[in-house]
Amino acid sequence: MEKHMTHSERHRSHRTGWLRAAVLGANDGIVSTASLVLGVATAGAGTRGMLVAGVAGLVAGAMSMAAGEYVSVSSQADTERADLARESKELAANPEQEHEELVMIYIRRGLDRPLASSVATQLMAHDALGAHGRDELGISDTLAARPVQAAFASAGTFAAGAALPLILVLVLPASALTWGLAAGSLCCLALLGWLAAGAGGAPVARSVLRVSFWGALAMASTAAVGALFGVSA
Incomplete structure (x- = not known):
């Protein structure tokens, strides 16, 4: 009996949308909260003041990330819908010209004209708008803008990232709080970079x-600001 072997390749491009939002959210959560807490710590605030500043930063940052991602990705989605609507009108008004556009795209990619024309004809017969959206406009289901998904991913991962420095504030002794918070936050950032690289194949x-x-640059900068104003006060 003849055995048929299948070859399954694992690609990661379908992860780019949520992965970008997730990594950005977690990174911002760790960096901004750790930096904020370090800033108030070097200014002379106690543990309670550090926690209040950190929690406030977590809530404000998560909401800001969600709103920013939603607005940004919604704008991208609006642009994609407008481009597809315009392309749909062009296909209805002048299908021959749109067919030729696809043919030229495939020729530039390395096909000869007869094959390019045959491919364009078959793809347009199957899904003309999808073919033009994918090959002419660069819009596909894999990379399409998803505002709600991006907003929730950013807010959730920001909150998760921001919680890590706050946990360090609670568990570290007062004598080692500043340096321990900085070192622990950097370890969290390094772990995040490792996880993101593994998920994305980078x-x-x-x-x-x-x-x-x-992260180190941000924390050093805010710590310096806190020390400066703390001394000045």
Whole structure:
């Protein structure tokens, strides 16, 4: 009996929409909350003041992330819908010209004209708007804008990321709070970079270094500001 072997490839491009929002949310949650708490700590605030500032930053940041992602991705979705509506009208008004546009796209990708024309004809017969949206406009179901999904992903991951520095404030002793918070937050950022690289198939070292560097810079900057105003006060 002949055995048929199937080859299944695992691609990660379908994850780009939610992965970008999730990584951005968690990264911002850790960096902004840890930086805020470090700033008030170096200004002389006690543990209660640090927690109040951190929780307020968590709530405000999560809502801001959700609103920002929703507005941004909704604008992208509006643009995509407008482009598809315009393309639909062009297909109805001049299908021959639209067919030729697809043919030229496929020729530029390496097909000869007879094959390009045959492919364009078959794809347009199956789903003309889908073919033009995908190959002419670059719009596909995989990469389509999803505002609600992006908003919830950003808000949820921001809150999860912001909770980590607050947990450190609760468990660390007062004598090691500032440095422990900074070190612990950097470890969380490094872990986030590692997880994001694994989910997206990107180089791990580059991802870890990138998030750790910018996180360290943000925390050092706000700590310096807190120290400056704390001394001035």
